[in-house]
Structure formats: structure tokens, C-alpha cells
Amino acid sequence: MDRLWGFFTSVKLAVFTLIALAVASVFGTLVEQNLPREKYREIYKDWAFELMDRTDLFDMYHSWWFLALLVLFTVNLACCTIDRFPKALNVVRNPRTKLDDDLADTLPLAERWKRKGAAGEWAPRYADALSSLFAKPLVAVEGEEVHMYAEAGMASRFGVYVTHLSIIVIFLGAIVGSVAGFKGFANIPEGESVSQVPVRGGSRMQDLGFTLRCNSFRVETYPSGQPKAYISDLSVIDGGREVLRKRNVVVNDPLRYKGIWFYQASYGEAGGAVARVEVHGAGGSPPEVLSLAAGRPVAIPGYGFVSAVEYRQDYQGAGPALRLIVEKPGVPPSELWLPEGGNPGTSAGGDGKPPISFRGLAPWMFTGLQVARDPGVGIVWVGCGLMILGIVMAFFLSHRRVWLRLSKGADGRLEVVLGGAANRNRLAFEKAFGKIRDGLKGVGA
Amino acid sequence: MSNVLLFNLTTVLFGAASVLYLGALYAKNDRIAVYGSWVCALAAVTSTAALGVRWLESYRMGIGRIPVTNLYESLVFFAWSVNLFYMAVERKYGSRTIGAFVMPIAFLTMLFAVTNDSTIQPLVPALQSYWLHAHVITCFVGYAAFAVSAGVAVMYLLKSRREREGVSGGVVGRLPESRVLDDLVYRAIVWGFPFLTAGIITGAAWANYAWGTYWSWDPKETWSLIVWLVYAVYLHARITRGWHGRRAAILSIVGFGTTLFCYLGVNLLLSGLHSYGGG
Numbered sequence: 046m047d048r049l050w051g052f053f054t055s056v057k058l059a060v061f062t063l064i065a066l067a068v069a070s071v072f073g074t075l076v077e078q079n080l081p082r083e084k085y086r087e088i089y090k091d092w093a094f095e096l097m098d099r100t101d102l103f104d105m106y107h108s109w110w111f112l113a114l115l116v117l118f119t120v121n122l123a124c125c126t127i128d129r130f131p132k133a134l135n136v137v138r139n140p141r142t143k144l145d146d147d148l149a150d151t152l153p154l155a156e157r158w159k160r161k162g163a164a165g166e167w168a169p170r171y172a173d174a175l176s177s178l179f180a181k182p183l184v185a186v187e188g189e190e191v192h193m194y195a196e197a198g199m200a201s202r203f204g205v206y207v208t209h210l211s212i213i214v215i216f217l218g219a220i221v222g223s224v225a226g227f228k229g230f231a232n233i234p235e236g237e238s239v240s241q242v243p244v245r246g247g248s249r250m251q252d253l254g255f256t257l258r259c260n261s262f263r264v265e266t267y268p269s270g271q272p273k274a275y276i277s278d279l280s281v282i283d284g285g286r287e288v289l290r291k292r293n294v295v296v297n298d299p300l301r302y303k304g305i306w307f308y309q310a311s312y313g314e315a316g317g318a319v320a321r322v323e324v325h326g327a328g329g330s331p332p333e334v335l336s337l338a339a340g341r342p343v344a345i346p347g348y349g350f351v352s353a354v355e356y357r358q359d360y361q362g363a364g365p366a367l368r369l370i371v372e373k374p375g376v377p378p379s380e381l382w383l384p385e386g387g388n389p390g391t392s393a394g395g396d397g398k399p400p401i402s403f404r405g406l407a408p409w410m411f412t413g414l415q416v417a418r419d420p421g422v423g424i425v426w427v428g429c430g431l432m433i434l435g436i437v438m439a440f441f442l443s444h445r446r447v448w449l450r451l452s453k454g455a456d457g458r459l460e461v462v463l464g465g466a467a468n469r470n471r472l473a474f475e476k477a478f479g480k481i482r483d484g485l486k487g488v489g490a
Numbered sequence: 491m492s493n494v495l496l497f498n499l500t501t502v503l504f505g506a507a508s509v510l511y512l513g514a515l516y517a518k519n520d521r522i523a524v525y526g527s528w529v530c531a532l533a534a535v536t537s538t539a540a541l542g543v544r545w546l547e548s549y550r551m552g553i554g555r556i557p558v559t560n561l562y563e564s565l566v567f568f569a570w571s572v573n574l575f576y577m578a579v580e581r582k583y584g585s586r587t588i589g590a591f592v593m594p595i596a597f598l599t600m601l602f603a604v605t606n607d608s609t610i611q612p613l614v615p616a617l618q619s620y621w622l623h624a625h626v627i628t629c630f631v632g633y634a635a636f637a638v639s640a641g642v643a644v645m646y647l648l649k650s651r652r653e654r655e656g657v658s659g660g661v662v663g664r665l666p667e668s669r670v671l672d673d674l675v676y677r678a679i680v681w682g683f684p685f686l687t688a689g690i691i692t693g694a695a696w697a698n699y700a701w702g703t704y705w706s707w708d709p710k711e712t713w714s715l716i717v718w719l720v721y722a723v724y725l726h727a728r729i730t731r732g733w734h735g736r737r738a739a740i741l742s743i744v745g746f747g748t749t750l751f752c753y754l755g756v757n758l759l760l761s762g763l764h765s766y767g768g769g
Contacts, residue, residue, distance in 0.1 A: 056730045060723050067719040074709040074760055106707045219705075228703065267553065267612045274615050297619040297700045308702045309615075417702035425704060429691040436687055440680040472673055 053124040062118040069114065073105040119216060122209050133202045137444075142183055142194035144448035144464050152448075152464040153471065154478045158486060160459045164191045164451040167459060170488050171449060178484040179447055179477075193449040201469055204439025211431035218424030226419040227251050231307075233259035234315035234411040235336040236343065238282065242416045253305060253416075255283040260290075260343075261321075261336040262312055262412040275309050277412040278334075292333070294414075304418050311413030319409045320353040320367050322383070325400040332402075338409055342372065348400075349373035356406060360384065367403045443469035447481060461485075493547055493557075494608045496540030497566055501600035503533035504569065508597045511589035515661050523586035530577055530593065537570045544610065553612035558626040560611060561757070565603035567626070568753070569596040571634035575678075579638055583674060585666045591641035621696035629689030629714075633749055635682030636721075639675050640746030643739035646671040650735060672735055675742050676728060683721050690714050709760040713752035720745045 052058060076097065085094055085103055101108030141148060149155050160167060168184065168191040175182045175195055182193035229242035229251050238258040241250045260278040267273045274295050281289040281302045291300045300307040317339070323332040324345055335343055337353035344350055350372045360366035365385040372378045383403035445467045454460035463482055467474035510526035513519075544557040557563045576592045650668040652660070665671065693714070698704035705711060724741045727733035733741070 056726055060726055060731070063719045063723045063726070067716045067723075070712045070716050070719075073707060074712050074756070078707065269612070271612055272615060273612065274618075295618075296615040297621075299699070299702070306702055308700065310701070415702045419698075419702075422698060422704065426695070429694070433684060433688055433691070436684045440684070470677075472670075 050124070050128075053121055054128040056125070058117075058121050059125065062114060062121060065114055066118065069105065069111055072102065076102050076105070078106065079104055115216070119213060122212060126206055126209050130206055133206070137199050137202055140194060140196065140446070142185060142448075143187075143192045144194075144450040144462055148448070149450075149462055149464050152466050154465040154475065156463045156482050158461050159454060159456075160461060160489070162459055164189060164453070164459060167191075167451055167461075167489070168193075171451070171461075171485060174485055174488045175447065175449060175481070178481045179445075182447075182449065189453050191451040194446070196444065196446045198442045198444050200438050201442035201444040204435050204437070204442065207431055207435030208439060209435075211428045211435055214428030214431060215425050216428075218421040218426075218428055221421030221424055222419040223421075226417065226421065228419075229416040230310070231257070231414045231416055232311075232313070232411045233257065233414065234338075235259055235261050235319055235409060236338045236341045251416075254303060255281055255288075257281055257307065257414075259412050260292075261334060262410040263334070264312070275312055275412075277309055277414070279307065279412075304420065306417050306419075308415040308417070309412065310415040313411055313413065315409040315411040317409045318356075318406045320356065321404045321407050322351075322353075322367070323402045323404055325402070334404070336407070336409070337369075345401075349376075351401065365405070369401070440469065443467045443474060445474055445477070447478075449485070493540045493544035496536055496543060497600070497608070498604060500533050500537040500540060500566070500569070501597070501604055503529055503536060504573070504593060504597040504600050507533060507589065508593040511586065511593055515587055515590045515664060518661070518664060520586070523589065526589050526593070527577075527580065527586060530573060530580075530589065534570075534573055534577060537566065537573065541567070541570065548610050551610060551612075553610070555613050555617075556623055556626070557610075558622070558630075559613060559617055560607075562603055562606040562608045564626070564630075564753075565599050565606065568630055568633060569599040569603065571630045572596040572599070572637050575631070575634040575638050575681075579674070579678070583666070583670070585670075587665050588638075588642060588645065588674075591645050592638050595637050595641060616700060619696060619700065621692055621699065625689060625692040625696055628685050628692055632682045632686035632689055633753060635678045635685065636717075636742075636746045636749045639678035639682065639742045642671055642678065643675045643742040646675060646739040647736065650739075668735070672738065675739055679721055679724060679742060679745070683718075683725065686714070686718055686721070690718060709756050710752070713748070713756050717745065717748045717752050720748050 080103070082103075085097070089097065097103060101110070105111055168186075172182055172184055172193060175193060180195040180197045182195035185192045185194075228245045230245060231239050231242040233239055236259070238256045239253070240256040241252045243249075244251050258280045260280055262275075262277050264272055265274040265276065276292075277294040278292045279290070279294050279300050280287050281300075283289075283302075289300075289302055294300045294307065294309050296309045299309070319336040319338045322335050322337055324335055325332045335345075337343055337351065340352060340354065342350035342352040348371070352370050352372075353367055354370055355368035356365070357368075358365055360382055363384055366382045367385070368380065368382050370378050370380050383401065385403050385405050387402055446465065448462075448464040450460075450462040452460050452462075463485060465474065465478040465481070507526050507529040510522055510529060514521075514523035514526060541557055544563070545554070548554050548557065558567050572592065573596050576589065576596070579588060579592075580586060645665050646668055648662050649665045649671055652658070652662045653668055657663070666674075690711075693711070694704040697706070697711075720741070724733075724738065724745060727741065728738055
């Protein structure tokens with residue numbers, strides 16, 4: 046049992062797993078992951094294919110042995126913490142506050158000098174000086190002897206545990222995400238909706254619990270023709286009504302609703318054409334671009350439903366135009382022709398014309414959205430924060446300890462012994478210790 | 491295009507600094523090394539101005555964005571980081587001999603940079619994010635620290651061999667004591683490691699915001715993890731198993747090798763999501 050515990054708490058095992066994870070990861074980047082099987086047959090000879098297939102090298106990061114390596118890594122991490130944390134706590138809680146000769150011999154930094162007088166009269170001066178030079182000391186009087194102990198940067202001792210804990214927290218977040226979350230994909234043609242999406246890597250469909258509609262999709266380009274933005278205009282329909290609309294869902298700015306995130310990921314042509322119309326808002330607000338697919342009514346708030354029914358290259362000798370049908374509740378549907386590029390009506394229905402202008406035909410597009418729900422992601426970020434905190438604590442803080450002993454020497458004079466130790470950055474502490482020593486030696490001089 | 495002229499001037503200055511530092515070492519003349527420091531400072535001013543001018547020029551073109559978005563820009567930013575990190579080390583440690591081993595890294599990086607396309611390109615949609623700044627800056631400070639560590643590790647290996655042989659003179663005799671070099675290899679990694687960690691985390695946060703997944707075992711992500719693991723091994727081996735000196739120095743050089751592969755190799759040799767830097 047002890048040997049098993051010793052195995053799991055050894056740094057040797059930690060270094061071995063770190064190296065094993067690194068080497069395995071290299072393989073995973075050299076062998077392209079998750080290609081179709083036929084592709085691998087083309088790339089590799091039969092025997093290599095068999096071998097790699099059997100060792101799951103084509104989906105290595107999800108293979109049993111890679112997961113086993115991660116589990117071993119986590120167990121090692123947890124055992125090391127359980128094994129060592131109480132000791133670190135003990136160092137901090139029960140510090141050795143007395144500088145006896147045994148300790149003085151083992152300290153990397155020690156200095157002795159002599160003074161005339163008694164310990165009692167020097168002690169307050171040294172305590173004050175130590176406070177201003179380093180940190181307020183703990184003073185203990187033992188007969189003729191006075192012991193002082195001061196420390197700083199205790200948190201340094203715990204940085205390593207915070208860092209190790211953070212890795213476990215991140216793994217926990219990843220597990221929560223993969224158990225309770227899903228990742229899917231949705232291709233939605235303009236004007237159409239989805240309420241369930243296929244889950245990635247499976248045949249399952251995931252219900253969203255609401256409906257997502259793509260109102261329009263467009264690509265903006267730089268003057269050079271390079272793509273500048275892929276923009277989806279999306280609406281969430283929940284409980285039969287539109288509860289959320291985001292007109293500018295772009296890469297790096299997803300839509301979020303009820304814990305489900307929709308990311309702009311791809312696009313394409315859905316086949317056929319749509320009419321692009323501009324709907325002008327009241328009071329000079331910027332116009333909104335809508336895509337009207339043939340025979341699909343689109344709601345314009347405060348106006349009614351509009352559907353495009355016909356397009357003509359040349360309408361009555363005035364160029365291309367679009368025929369619209371406008372339906373209002375309680376009013377018989379009306380019909381109108383909009384010339385391409387023409388001006389809209391002045392206000393919603395004020396002059397009988399809808400506040401719409403026709404901008405031309407465009408290919409019917411679909412937007413491709415990455416869909417994700419990951420309830421573990423918050424836990425992962427907490428872990429990441431802890432990791433940075435832990436690393437900074439572990440490497441940029443240093444637990445520095447200083448001891449001072451005043452005692453009567455054999456010659457009747459007062460003997461002063463100063464000792465110091467630091468768990469990190471010893472070269473810097475050597476310099477700091479030199480300053481403390483000089484400061485203390487200067488006391489009363 | 492004046493930014494490119496300034497970058498070309500920077501390249502010349504990095505080359506001059508490298509020659510001066512190396513020359514000072516071989517001529518055993520500290521005065522020459524002082525000129526090297528001045529040239530480094532001048533190069534810092536020039537390259538910072540070049541980055542600023544490039545930034546401004548991108549705004550004037552109507553596509554304003556931080557100049558760290560393709561291979562050319564990332565290389566010059568890497569060289570800029572190495573130079574600044576080295577200057578901080580030189581100031582703190584007061585040894586100019588390190589420059590002979592670190593400034594050539596900046597110079598070679600710039601030489602590679604000037605063979606690449608230097609035109610200012612607009613940002614593709616995937617890069618239009620505030621995470622870009624935090625992600626690139628943290629990664630490159632980390633890379634620069636690892637570069638300095640590896641340069642000093644080479645010095646350590648030269649120096650410690652001479653010390654073992656009991657030879658104190660010669661060019662190597664002018665290098666700082668091996669004890670100091672060993673400590674510097676470690677301290678540079680102690681700076682680089684949290685920055686690399688922050689770089690990976692900001693990358694993950696960004697990926698989550700752009701693609702809906704913070705980790706997808708993309709080659710770039712995976713190699714950044716490999717680099718992280720190598721330096722984690724270094725830190726564990728050093729702190730708990732007392733790996734000092736030669737073995738630690740070799741590990742630092744291996745670490746910088748994986749860093750270079752993560753930075754350049756992945757983009758030039760492997761395919762994946764993170765193809766911008768391959769420009």
C-alpha cells in the first residue's frame with residue numbers, strides 16, 4: 046500500500062506523464078485526426094493502417110489510452126496534493142521560530158556579530174529595525190536569550206497547490222460540458238427556421254426548446270474584394286412570438302439564448318434567388334435589409350405581412366421591378382409593383398405605400414451556424430483564473446524567513462546571530478538579506 | 491510603406507548589434523559591447539516606431555488593426571519582443587555578453603521576416619476580435635522569454651564545460667559565472683511560463699467566443715500544450731528533483747525548439763484552423 050501511494054505521489058510519475066502526454070500529442074498532430082476512413086487507406090500502407098486503426102490513432106485524443114493517460118495525470122496530481130499540502134500547511138502554521146545552533150548551521154545565509162550590553166536593552170531596537178527593514182518579528186524571551194522570527198510571502202508555499210487544483214477544476218469543467226452540453230450545426234436558408242439541430246459526431250437530433258429563424262445572410266467585402274464580414278440576421282421565436290432578434294450575428298459575436306450559443310461558421314447558396322428589400326424605419330432610423338423568398342410572407346412590424354410574388358426584367362418599359370402582396374389583418378390584401386432602386390413610401394401606410402424599396406435580386410443564401418451549449422465552460426474559466434493566480438504565486442512570490450537570536454556569549458558580550466532562508470529566487474534574497482544584515486549591524490552604532 | 495523601411499532599418503540595427511556583441515566577446519573589449527547596447531536601444535525605438543506607423547497606416551487605409559495578423563507582422567513583433575526582453579535582462583543582470591547569444595535570434599527572425607509579403611492586408615472576419623490583442627501579446631512575450639532562456643542555456647553549456655576543464659581565460663571566460671547563467675535560464679522560463687499559460691487561455695477564450703469550443707485539439711492548440719508540458723517538466727525537474735546545470739540547460743533548448751515549431755512549424759507544415767500566421 047505504501048509503495049502504491051509512493052508511486053502515485055512521486056514527481057517521477059508526474060514528469061513521466063507530462064512527457065507521455067507531450068509525445069502522444071505530437072503523434073496526434075502528425076496524423077491528421079478524424080478524416081474519413083478511405084482517406085487513411087489512401088495515405089497509409091495496409092499494415093500501418095491496421096496498426097493505427099487498432100490503437101485509435103485516427104481519433105487519438107478520444108481514445109481509451111489517451112483518456113487513461115489523462116486520468117493517471119489527474120490521480121497523480123490529486124495524490125501529490127493530498128500528500129504534500131498538509132506539510133506545507135505545517136511549515137506555515139508551526140514555523141520554527143527559534144534559531145538554535147542546529148538551524149543556524151543548515152541555513153544558507155547566516156551572520157554573527159557581537160555587541161556590548163544585555164539582550165534586554167538591544168531587543169526592542171533590533172525588533173524595530175527588523176520591522177522597518179523586512180517584517181514585524183515575533184519576539185520570544187527565554188531567560189537571557191531573545192529570539193525573533195519574521196516572515197513574508199507565505200502565499201508562495203501554496204501557489205503550487207492552487208495551480209494543481211486549477212488543472213483538476215478545468216478537467217471538471219470539461220467533463221460537465223461533455224456530459225451536460227452538446228455541440229451541433231445548423232444550416233438555415235434565409236427566411237427559414239429550425240427548432241432542432243443535428244449533434245456533431247452522432248446521428249442524434251437536439252431539440253433547442255425554441256425556434257431560430259434566419260431572416261437574412263450577407264457577405265460584406267473590402268474594396269479589394271476580400272471578405273470583411275459574414276452577417277446573419279437571426280430571430281428567436283419562443284412561445285409563438287419573436288422574443289429576440291440580433292441583426293448582426295458575425296464571427297466573434299455570437300447569438301445567445303437560454304444557454305445555447307449560435308456562432309457564425311459558414312454559408313452557402315441555397316439554390317434559387319431572393320428579392321432584397323429595404324424596410325425604412327420611422328424617424329430616420331437606418332433601413333433594414335430583408336430577403337424575400339418567393340411566396341414566403343415576412344412580417345414587417347406595424348405594417349403587416351409582405352410577400353414577393355413576381356419579378357420582371359422590364360416592367361412597363363421602366364426596368365426591373367418586383368411585385369409584392371401586402372396583407373394586413375382585417376384588410377383585403379393589396380398588391381404593388383416596386384421598381385428596382387426606387388424610393389420608398391414616406392411612412393408606414395400614410396400614403397398607401399409600404400416603407401419599402403427594392404434593391405434587386407440576389408442568390409438565396411443559407412447561413413451555417415455552430416450551435417453549442419456548454420454548462421461547464423464557466424467552471425473552466427474559474428480553473429484558468431486559478432491557474433494564472435497559482436503560477437504567479439508559486440514563482441513570483443517567495444517565502445522569506447529571517448531569524449535573529451540575542452544571547453550572552455562566553456566572553457560576556459552579547460552575541461547576535463542572524464539567519465535567513467527563502468524558498469524561491471535565492472539570489473535576489475541574498476541581496477535583500479545583505480541589506481537586512483547591514484541595517485541591523487548599523488543599529489545603535 | 492514607410493513602416494517597411496523602418497523595419498528594414500531595424501533589421502540592419504539588429505544585425506549591427508549582433509556583430510558588436512559578438513565582436514566585443516571575441517575582441518575581449520567591453521567598449522564595443524556598450525555600442526551594442528546603444529544600437530539595441532536605437533533598434534527598440536525604430537522597431538516600436540515601425541509598429542506604430544504600420545498601425546497608423548492601417549487606419550489610413552480604413553482597415554485599422556493591431557499589426558500582428560500575418561507571418562510578416564508576427565515575425566517582426568517576435569523580434570521586437572526578444573529585443574525588449576533582452577534589454578530588460580541586460581539592465582537587470584548587467585552583463586552584455588548575453589547579447590551575443592540572444593540578439594542574433596532577433597536578427598535572424600527579421601531576416602526571415604523581410605523575405606515575406608509585407609503589405610498591410612485587411613483582417614479576415616475570424617480575426618476581428620479584441621481577444622486578438624491579449625492573445626498575441628501574451629504568447630509573444632512568452633516566446634521571447636523562451637528565446638532568451640535558450641540563448642543563455644547555450645552560454646551555460648559553453649561556460650560550464652570550460653569551468654569543468656578548469657580553463658578560465660579565452661572568449662568563454664568573459665561570460666558570467668555558470669551559476670548566474672543557470673539561474674537566468676530558469677528565471678527567463680519563470681517569466682515565459684505564465685505568459686504562455688495566459689496566451690493559451692486567451693486563445694481558448696477566443697476560440698470559445700468565435701467557434702463555440704475552447705479546445706478542439708487543433709494542431710496549434712496541441713503544440714502550444716506540448717510547449718507548456720515541456721516547460722512544466724523543466725520546472726518540476728528543477729524545483730523538486732534538483733535538475734540544475736547541464737540537463738536543465740538542454741531542456742530549455744529543447745523547449746525553445748518546440749516553441750519554434752509551435753510558432754512557425756505548425757503554420758508552415760501542418761494544416762489547421764490557425765492558418766493566419768502562415769500568411
